Amino acid sequence: MYQYDAIDQAIVDARVAEFREQVERRLAGTLSEDDFKPLRLMNGLYLQLHAYMLRVAVPYGTLSSVQLRMLAHIARRYDRGYGHFTTRQNIQYNWIKLEECPDLLADLARVEMHAFQTSGNCIRNISSDQFAGAAADELADPRPYAELLRQWSTLHPEFSFLPRKFKIAVIASETDRAAIQLHDIGLQLRRGEDGALGFRVYVGGGMGRTPVIAKVVREWLPMADYLSYMDAILRVYNRHGRRDNIYKARIKILVNDLGIEAFAAEAEAEWAHLKPLGRDAPEAELARIIAQFKAPALVAEAEALDLSEPDFALWLARNTHAHKVPGHRIVTISLKPVGGIPGDASAEQMELVAELADKFSHSEIRVTHSQNLVLADVRSADLKALWQALAAAGLGSANIDRASDVIACPGLDYCTLANARSIPVAQEIAARLAPVEAELGELKIKVSGCINGCGHHHAGHIGVLGVDRKGAENYQLLLGGSGAEDASLAKILGPGFDADGIVSAVENVTKAYLALRSDPSERFLDTWRRLGADPFKEAVYGG
């Protein structure tokens, strides 16, 4: 993975010093909370219901075992012994003291980590495919291109005060594991007609209050010029994006208002100005970064697995994916035990995963947007030992992409924006459906505690949205969303429910699906697409 040189380290160290001074000014009272707010937000620090919350960047979701151990240390030293992995592959700490925050950032900097631009109206952490570098279906490892974007976007002088936040995702296969069509910019690595690498560029996707699937703004963007093209899109957005209404300030609204053709023409015109200015990184820089993502030397071998133990066989089937090198698997570690908080990990669990990564997966860990962890390069012969160690620590849930692998935002238990609790509803749904999830097959359930949609409810096969209805928590039921390559937006089925009612409604949807599917290989999403809302409405609300 990428390792800092003296320049990268100097920039992160300077940031720690800058933030330390900002906190000192705030604590001394020479900086008002109003003036401090945008500064702390640029550095991932939110004021939540009970304490400050710090969001730490995990660039494109990749961590070394050294970094994961530091995240465990931070959980123990500055928080209450745990951290929360997020839907953008980052980690959040919910119980941070402002006066300790500079020391925390200094600890992070010691392991080449930071909280640059993890919030605020700027370019956020670049996300990517959690199987990058290992997936059998990828064209190339997408992370070097994401790393170059990380550098390009860090303290960008022209784009640090955008109308609203800006999220970019990069993938390199036809299967989309990073929801690129629900990002402000989605980049898909492809080969052009001449065989050279470049990108298909999507723009204007997003969730939140106004969910939109991104549109293709450029079918083919040459690799040599992609940074200047990003500058062009951002400049059009910075100049023309709405600033009068926070709910209409994302680029998706601008793209919709102008139309994709007019937006593309504006971007092309701006690019014509920018391209000759030498803003693009030279080929040598990309080569330097690519060299650091060199795949581990894995030896192809025949896979011989002892499947006599049913629990292991089940975990193997659910939680591992094909690796590009025969005799190896990509392992997803579920952070969704039934009864747990989705995405939470204790310091002890983080340390165990770091140790297992050292032992079995070349000391590297990935965070997924589904709030799980990945060991990407595990020898099949080691899977049994890995599974035993995980299961002994409560990390052995065999439920990836199944009903109990629920995505949930922090909700009203932590968040100032929330209207309703997400975590207890997610827990209740998981508990109710876990006994039948084998039968239900792939089923992605996503819970948000307010319309901002951090729990990705729009992209859920089943989505749950908590709202405030006359002072009471009320939950809407949405069906048919997908954040994958077949992206679609979930639709509200009908009137909302209270917390108990929504769990039963979700259960009734799954019962109806089992009765309606054409055969067991038809996923819930496909049954929904084939039949539409009516039979599900009847199952939930009666005839």
Place this chain on the structure above:
Amino acid sequence: MADDLHLFALRGEPADAGPAAALAELAEGSNAAAARLEPGDDPRALLPWIGTLRLIEIGFPKFRDGRGYSQAQILREMGFAGELRAVGDINPDQLQFLLRVGFDSVAADAPLDPALVSRTLARYAHVYMGAADGRAPAFTERGRAAG
């Protein structure tokens, strides 16, 4: 705090170019040596005067409104060689960005602490991307080191 800074240079000396004309006044034939852009104005509309203006003020009515950074950057790309001044709600923590996109001076609504201003401007010894200030981005520095 008599020494606090209202009008000050990020580099060079602030010019005295007389009152600034709005875009509409220039279009009506004003021969002012200074112009003023508000956040919604198109900087490319200044093209006819780009060689004669000595000063262009860019308004920041709210520091959260970042359109002025693009306006400044575009004016430098157009070849404007006079003084660019950021006017309005300016915080010390913005100065490094203002300097990078081509501003020469600041006229701040609220005075700024000179010590903080100089620390802020010297904060980052390296930058990752090119901008109007011409500083070498990290990839250029690395190329030199390797070259």
